[in-house]
Amino acid sequence: MIAFQVNDMTCGHCVSTITNAVRSADGEAKVQIDLSTHRVQIESETANAQELAEAIKQAGYTPEPVQAALSDKLAKAGNCCGCCH
Ligand SMILES: [Cu+2]
Numbered sequence: 001m002i003a004f005q006v007n008d009m010t011c012g013h014c015v016s017t018i019t020n021a022v023r024s025a026d027g028e029a030k031v032q033i034d035l036s037t038h039r040v041q042i043e044s045e046t047a048n049a050q051e052l053a054e055a056i057k058q059a060g061y062t063p064e065p066v067q068a069a070l071s072d073k074l075a076k077a078g079n080c081c082g083c084c085h
Helices: 012-025 049-058 068-077
Strands: 002-006 030-034 039-043 063-066
Touching: 002 049, 012 030, 012 039, 012 049, 049 063
Parallel strands: none
Antiparallel strands: 002 039, 002 063, 030 039
């Protein structure tokens, strides 16, 4: 599971743009998007986090990598820098 925080994703149109971007990196990817928390979760067999982040960037968004299980804990502790994994 790869997860990104995409704070500039604001509406259903963004959701479909990002979904399409991810699918362009991996057509078989499972994409789960929670608009209220700006969280994008992706399960991909073939694309890695870097490729997926690149695809989302090219769609015009700013993905911040998060580790799905860890991020909530870190966010509550207030010290998540998103780059320490
Ligand atoms: Cu939008």
